[in-house]
Structure formats: structure tokens, C-alpha cells
Amino acid sequence: MSELATLARPYAAAVFKKAKETGATDKWSKSLAFLSAVLQDETLIAIVDNPKVSGVRLLVLLLDICEGQIDNEGANFLKLLVKNRRLALLPLIARLFEEFKAEHEGYVDVDVYTAYAFTKEARQDFASKLEKTLNKKVHMKISVDKSLIGGVLVRAGDKVIDGSIRGQLQQLQKALQ
Amino acid sequence: MQLNPSEISDLIKKKIENFDLSVEAHTEGSVVSVTDGIVRVHGLSEAMQGEMLEFPGNTFGMALNLERDSVGAVILGSYQHISEGDTVKCTGKILEVPVGEALLGRVVDALGNPIDGKGAIETKQTSPIEKIAPGVIARQSVDQPVQIGLKSIDAMIPVGRGQRELIIGDRQTGKTAIAVDAIINQKGTGIKCIYVAIGQKRSSIANVVRKLEEHGAMEHTIVVSASASESAAMQFIAPYTGCSMGEFFRDRGEDALIIYDDLTKQAWAYRQVSLLLRRPPGREAYPGDVFYLHSRLLERASRINAAEVERLTNGKVKGKTGSLTALPIIETQGGDVSAFVPTNVISITDGQIFLETNLFNSGIRPAVNAGLSVSRVGGAAQTKIIKKLGGGTRLDLAQYRELAAFAQFASDLDESTRKQIERGQRVTELMKQNQYSPMSVAQMAVSLFAANEGFLDSVPVNKVLDFEAALQLYMKSEQTELMKRINTAGDFSNEIRDSMKSAVETFVKTHSW
Numbered sequence: 001m002s003e004l005a006t007l008a009r010p011y012a013a014a015v016f017k018k019a020k021e022t023g024a025t026d027k028w029s030k031s032l033a034f035l036s037a038v039l040q041d042e043t044l045i046a047i048v049d050n051p052k053v054s055g056v057r058l059l060v061l062l063l064d065i066c067e068g069q070i071d072n073e074g075a076n077f078l079k080l081l082v083k084n085r086r087l088a089l090l091p092l093i094a095r096l097f098e099e100f101k102a103e104h105e106g107y108v109d110v111d112v113y114t115a116y117a118f119t120k121e122a123r124q125d126f127a128s129k130l131e132k133t134l135n136k137k138v139h140m141k142i143s144v145d146k147s148l149i150g151g152v153l154v155r156a157g158d159k160v161i162d163g164s165i166r167g168q169l170q171q172l173q174k175a176l177q
Numbered sequence: 178m179q180l181n182p183s184e185i186s187d188l189i190k191k192k193i194e195n196f197d198l199s200v201e202a203h204t205e206g207s208v209v210s211v212t213d214g215i216v217r218v219h220g221l222s223e224a225m226q227g228e229m230l231e232f233p234g235n236t237f238g239m240a241l242n243l244e245r246d247s248v249g250a251v252i253l254g255s256y257q258h259i260s261e262g263d264t265v266k267c268t269g270k271i272l273e274v275p276v277g278e279a280l281l282g283r284v285v286d287a288l289g290n291p292i293d294g295k296g297a298i299e300t301k302q303t304s305p306i307e308k309i310a311p312g313v314i315a316r317q318s319v320d321q322p323v324q325i326g327l328k329s330i331d332a333m334i335p336v337g338r339g340q341r342e343l344i345i346g347d348r349q350t351g352k353t354a355i356a357v358d359a360i361i362n363q364k365g366t367g368i369k370c371i372y373v374a375i376g377q378k379r380s381s382i383a384n385v386v387r388k389l390e391e392h393g394a395m396e397h398t399i400v401v402s403a404s405a406s407e408s409a410a411m412q413f414i415a416p417y418t419g420c421s422m423g424e425f426f427r428d429r430g431e432d433a434l435i436i437y438d439d440l441t442k443q444a445w446a447y448r449q450v451s452l453l454l455r456r457p458p459g460r461e462a463y464p465g466d467v468f469y470l471h472s473r474l475l476e477r478a479s480r481i482n483a484a485e486v487e488r489l490t491n492g493k494v495k496g497k498t499g500s501l502t503a504l505p506i507i508e509t510q511g512g513d514v515s516a517f518v519p520t521n522v523i524s525i526t527d528g529q530i531f532l533e534t535n536l537f538n539s540g541i542r543p544a545v546n547a548g549l550s551v552s553r554v555g556g557a558a559q560t561k562i563i564k565k566l567g568g569g570t571r572l573d574l575a576q577y578r579e580l581a582a583f584a585q586f587a588s589d590l591d592e593s594t595r596k597q598i599e600r601g602q603r604v605t606e607l608m609k610q611n612q613y614s615p616m617s618v619a620q621m622a623v624s625l626f627a628a629n630e631g632f633l634d635s636v637p638v639n640k641v642l643d644f645e646a647a648l649q650l651y652m653k654s655e656q657t658e659l660m661k662r663i664n665t666a667g668d669f670s671n672e673i674r675d676s677m678k679s680a681v682e683t684f685v686k687t688h689s690w
Contacts, residue, residue, distance in 0.1 A: 005246040155205075158220045160266075163200040175196050176189060177235070 005096070008089040012096035015077065016104075022073075025101055031074045032094040038065055039090045048087050055082050107137035111155040113145040115164065130154065133161075204267040208232075209247060214256050214408050215453040218248045218265045227307055229273075231266040234258050237288075238265075239272055239410070242454050249454045251410035253288060273303040274418045276425035281369065284386060284400040287415040289422075292402065293386075304425060306417040310476035315485035319527075322558045323434060323502050326362030326615020327355065329545045329608040332567030332625060333574075334530055337558025338368075338432050339480025339500035343522055345507045345514065346532030350544050352506045354612050355530065356436040357385055359504060361394045362615035363434060368502075369426045370398040371435040373419035376412050376442030379404045392613060412446035420477050423501045427479070430486040430497030435478065439506035440471060444518045461517045468521050471505075475525050478503030528552035542609060547574045560618050562669040566625035570604055573628075577601020596634075603633040606641040619663035623652050626677050632685060640690060647690035648681065656680045 019028040038044060047053055047061070059082045063075055070078070081087050102109060110130065118126065123142070130138050134156060145153070149165035206220025216238060224230070230238045230250050236259065242249030252259065253272075274289035277300035284293035291298050319337035336342045344352045360370045372389075374382045382402050389395045399422055403415035416437050426433040437443070444467055451464035459465050480500040487495055507522050512534065514523065523529055528551045537544035556564070576597050584590060584598055607628055610616070616624075624645055627633055636644045652660055659676050666673070 158204045158206060158222045159202065160205045161200065161202045167201055168198050171198065171201065172193070172196060174235075176192055 004089065004092055007086065008092035008096055011081070011086070011089065012093045012100060015093070016097055016100040018073070019097075020104070025104075027071070028074075029097065029101060031070045032090070032097050034069045035066065035074075035078070036091040036094040038062070039087060055085075058082055058087075102139075107139050108134060108156050110134075110138045110140050112140050112142045113148060113153040113155075113164075114142065115144070115146060115148040115150045115152075117144050118142060126152075134159075203269075206248065206265045208259060208261055208263040208265060210261065211252075211256060211259050213453050214252050214410055215450070216250050216252060216256070216259065216265075218250060219246065221248045221265060221267060224248045224267050225269075225271075227271050229268045229270050231268055232259055233263050237268075237272070239414075241450070242456070251413075251450055251454075252408070253410050253414070254408065256408075271305045271307060272414065273305050274421055275300045275302065276304045276422050277302045280399045280422060281397060282395050282399075284382075284402055285418075287401065287403045287407070287411040287418050289418060302425070304421040306414060306421050307473075308421065308424065308477065310473070311479050311481050311485065315481050317480050317482040317498050318557065319480055319500075319554045320557050321432075321500075322555075322560050323359075323368065323432075324362055324366070324560075324615075324618065325355070325359045326617075327358060327543055327610055328616060328621050328624060329543055329547070329610070330355070330530060331559075331563055331618075331621060332608075333547055333571050334528065334545070334550045334552040335555035335559035335563070336502065336504075336552060337480075337555045338502050339478065340528070340552070340554050340558070341475045341478045341503040341505065341526040342552060342555070343505050343507060343526040343529040344532070345509060345519060345523070345529050346544070347509055347512055347534050350532035350534055350537045351542060351612075352508070352532060353381075353385065353438055355532075355543055356438060356504055356506065357388060358612065358615050359434065360389060360398055360436070361392045361613060363397060364392070364394050367432060368397070369423070369431060369433045370394070371401065371419045371423045371433065372398060373401040373403075373416050373435065373437050375403050375415050375437065375439060376405050376446060377438065379406065388613065409446040409449040412443060413450055416440070416443055416474050420474060420501075424477060427481060427499040427501040428486065428489040430483070430490070430494040430499045432500045432502070434502045434504065437474075437503065437505040439508050440474075440522060441508045441518055444470065463517060467518065468525075471518075471522055472525050475503055475505060475522075477501065527554045540609070541605065542612075545608070547571060547608075548578060560667045562622045562663060562667055562673070563618060563625070565669040566622055566629055569629050570608075570625065573597075573600050573604045574608075577605065599634065599638075600628075602638045603636070603641050604628055606638055607633065607645060609642060617660075617664055618667060619660040620649055620652070622663055622669075623648060623660075623677065623681070626674075627681055630678065630681070632681055636690075643690045647688055648684055651684045651688055652680065 015028060019025045039048070048058065059079060062078055081090065127138060127140055147166060151164040153164045153167065154161040204221055204223040206218040209217045209219045224240045224243060226240065226243055228240045230240055232238055232252065236252060236254055238250040238252045240248050240250045275298055279298050279300040283291055283295065283298060286292050319339045321338045323336045323338050325331055325336060344355055346352050360372060363370055372385065374385070382404060386400055389398055401415055401419040403412040419435055423433040423435040444463060447467065447470055448463050452458060452462065456464045478501045480498060483496050483498050486497055486499050505522060505526065507519050509516065509519055514520065531546045531549040532544045533546045536546060577600070580594060580598050581601065607624060627648060633641060633644065659680060663673060
């Protein structure tokens, strides 16, 4: 895993630099998301991994699939990946691209798990408080998880803020051992 | 202890009342691979070098390799239950072990958990295992002795409080025996001892503990055990654990003695961990920082001045210096001291006690090679009377060694050469000492005095030890006052010399051996 990230990073960095220059980060973000979704399809993975399928045929196929979804630069990038046999890295490249983008634009993607759905005001209030603690703008993705029993659990990258009843019960269990 | 159900629920209630609930914020990662006790963790972007990591199942690990996308860590203890995808948490702390007086008399593992079946250890204090050694300003020179209790060592290679004296030799040359004798001899001196067993057979460790118990030396001793069956990570951290336990006493103005038995095996364990972490191997496949591994450990053995003790205890202990004396042990292969680890540790320590197989097999036990053994700082710390009386011993032995080889070929020797050889033979004989029978300063002084004053010259070589035993017995029963005076004064005055002389003369006249 770590080795793959090392391989993917230069591609992601190059794409991001290019996207920043042309001011097309959002467009690239969409293209990369689409591409990585395509490359996670099982039938396509089988074709990519098949040594009998030549690079040229693969490229024609991929460009056909992506018709209308990616622009000229995107197609060139795809050509480069096919030539270097690095198509498998695309999901990772997309992820790293998003990380670069988030860092550049000064926000963090945050996964919030709550036991009960937020009301609109509570959501706003929570977002502003979270922004204060993390010192960055947040893009929240909220999902309801009943197993938390109560409270919230926040995941921002590696950072985890556990304010759930489940987490507190686990703490208590450890303390009583 | 029997607890009834209501008591248990009271206990739990109390614990819950005192339980401090906090919103937990931590960094998480997930296990990518587990190989031979080494885990690779993805994530943990905020992990620090040497930080303790929490794995599922109350298992802890230590972060050793911080890479761009992953962290390499060793698991402390068993790793069978850890699998790919498990969550790993940062704790924000470096590994800590319990320290304190409560550990004395106990056998613990490398994490400070008791393994002697005597119940939990009642101590609240903990201390990180990796600490920076005291600085230059905090130190004081070594000028008080640690009595090892062996004539050959205390007379020729004295060890001072705060010194690091290496015990080096092949297997089966009595390295551990010297260490155990040193611990036994600290009974009643106030010096606390820590015996760290690394990579040894459990049976050997049990033997040492039993011997210490038999001689009443366990009361002032902590045994830290990382046996051969424990993971390499445990063997690697055990010396640091022991050192932290010793530093507790040093920092409170007391004296402590720590024995690392042995650092060769620790270097092996560290080599294993490093290779599995894919650090580049160097000479003898050891990693590049194997020197630092031992230097940072041995640098922590030191004597600190009263001001530092006062600072560390917040003014509770005044006017007392603290010391941690280290006796690291290194096992050589075929007497080769130029291997990587032995040369490293020789250069770090303040001298070495060199033990030889040849001497051991020819019956000279302890098998100390007087020519190659040195103590670079102990001279200043040596008891005055031993310094005066033992000064000649080294010279006698050196001259004897030089002549002994030559005398094998020469048929007739002149009078002075013959005398030197005879003296050398007797001194060599006198340096022999049984295991588990350490001697007091006065006892040593009497033996050395007898040799210096020529009382041994008329004794046949094979009767020297008998003569010594009889002399010691006589001094103990008939000259109790004198012995007590020597032990308390520790000085060699004319008056003491005269009384010793008359005592030995009386013995020679009136006793047989």
C-alpha cells in the first residue's frame, strides 16, 4: 500500500499542478473520479490485467468509455498511464489529487457519524464548532450510525474525535479492567 | 483474598465514580501487514518516533520507522491476535514502566509486569524508558567505591559509584558469577541492584534468582527478565526498562548498581528488529545505529551532584549525590574482542574486566586477566587501605607473567628472579576466590597484607588458599576489634599496619594450616 502511494504521488502532483495552472481543479476532480470509478469495474479490471489486450486496443476502449466525460488533457493523461502501465494507480491518484486540492483550498473532508440525524440548526452549529477545533474549513459528510448509541464520532483524515456513548463505554471498560 | 459480591459492586461503583470521561481525540491508522512481530500501519500521520501505539486486545507497540505513507512498529508481547485491517491508535506517550521501591525483591518483565507470582506491584510512579542522560553540569566525578567483594577485582580493577565497567569474556568464563557476587556483596550497603537478563534461558534466570534469595540479596534487587523465548522487541527494550528503574534511585540521592546480562544478545535482538523493519544492514548485518543503541544506554549510568538531586526531588533530598553504576556484560566468540559489538562497548565504558577461558580452565577463578583488565576511573574511588596494599599486586603479577614464560626454558635462575616467580605464583594463587563468598574490605586487606609483607613466601604454593582460609578464620575470631576498625576507617595508618603485622605474626607462630 505504502509503495503504491509512492508511485501514485508524482502523477497526482503533476495533474494537480497542471489543474491549478489552468484553473480547472474541479473539472479534473470530476474526470479523475469518473476514471477511478471506471477502473474499479470488475470486467474492466479483467481486461486491463489481460496481457493479450494490447495497449493500443485498451486505450481505444477506455477513450470510448470516457467519451464526453474527459477532455483532451484527460485523454492525454490516460494515454500516459496506459503507456507506463500504471492504470491500476488511478483510484489512488484520484484520492491523492483530492488531498492536494483540499490542502490547497484550505478545507478538510470530514466524515461525521451520529446516532441520530442532525437538525438543520444543529448541523450548522456543529460545523462551525468543528471548524474552530480543526482550524480549517470543513466539508462534512454525515451518516447515521445507530451503533454509536448516542453522541457523534468525527473522522478527519487520520484524526478521530470520539464523543459517542459507545466510545465512552469502551473507555469505561478499559478503566475497569 | 475472598471478596463478597457486594464488596465487588462497591469497588466498581467507586471506580466508576472516579472515572474521568473525556471526549477522546486521537490519530488512527490501520494495520497493513504483520510479519514476525513487525507491523506496518497505514495512516497515523501524527505518530512520533518511539511513541507507544495501541492495538486491539490491550496490546501495545512502539513506532520505530516513520515513513511517508506508513509507520513501522514493533509489537511488545504476543502478536498472534493482530491481523490486517485492525485499528491502531496513537497514545501520544512514549513507553513507560513502573518504578519505585515496591519493585525491590521482585522479578518483572521488560514492561514492568510482575512475573514472580507475588501479586501486583504497588507503585503509582512510572517513568519513560528512554531518557536523555544527565548533562555535564549535573554530574560529579566518581570518588566512592562499589565493593565487588572479589579480591582480584577490588585490588586491581576497582569500580566506583557511577562508573561503567564492562565484564567481557567467552561463554562459560564466569561473567554472570562476578555480577551475582557483586549483587550479593551489596547487602547492607544501601546500594540497590538491578539485574537485567536479556535473551537468557529461563532456567538460568531462575537459578540467579534462587541464588540471590539464598544469600538474602533479593531484598535490595530488582530482576528484569527478557528471556530467550520472549519477542525480540522485549529483549531490545529490557535494558532501558532496567535503567529507568535504576535512575529512580539515582535521582533520589541513592546509589544503584545495574547489570546488563548481556548486551550482545540485546544487539542481536535489535539487529533482528532492524532487519525486519528493512533498515539497511551494515557491518556484521547490524544496523547503522548499533553504537548509539549502547552509548545512549550506558551514558545514563552516572553520578549526579547534590544540586541535581535537590532539583529532581524538588528540594526534598538535600546534600546527597546519586549514582547508577553499570556492569554491562558482553560475550565474545573465541576471545575475539575486535568484533563489532565488543569494540563498541569497550570504547563506551570506563574500563573492562577481561575473563579468559584458559585461566578459567587452569583453575584461576575468577578468571580475570590482570594484564588486559583496566579501570579508567575507579582508582580515585578505591578504598585507601586496598589501594595501598593492592598496589603491589598488579606489579607482582605483571612481572610474574613476563618471567614465567622465560623461566620455563631456563634451568637455573638467579636469586631475585626466582623470588619474583615465587611471589607471582603465590599472588596468583591468592587471587582465587570461591563463588558466592564475597569478602569485606578488612578481609581483603588482611590477605593482601600477608602477601605484601612476605608471609606467604614460606607457604607452599598449593597451601596458599588453606593458609588464607585459616588466617581469615583466626582474624575473625581473635581480632574482631581490629577487623571492625579497618572496615569502618578504611584507611591504612601506621597503627593499623603495626597491629595487622603483630596479628599475622601471632597467627603464623601459633597456628597450623
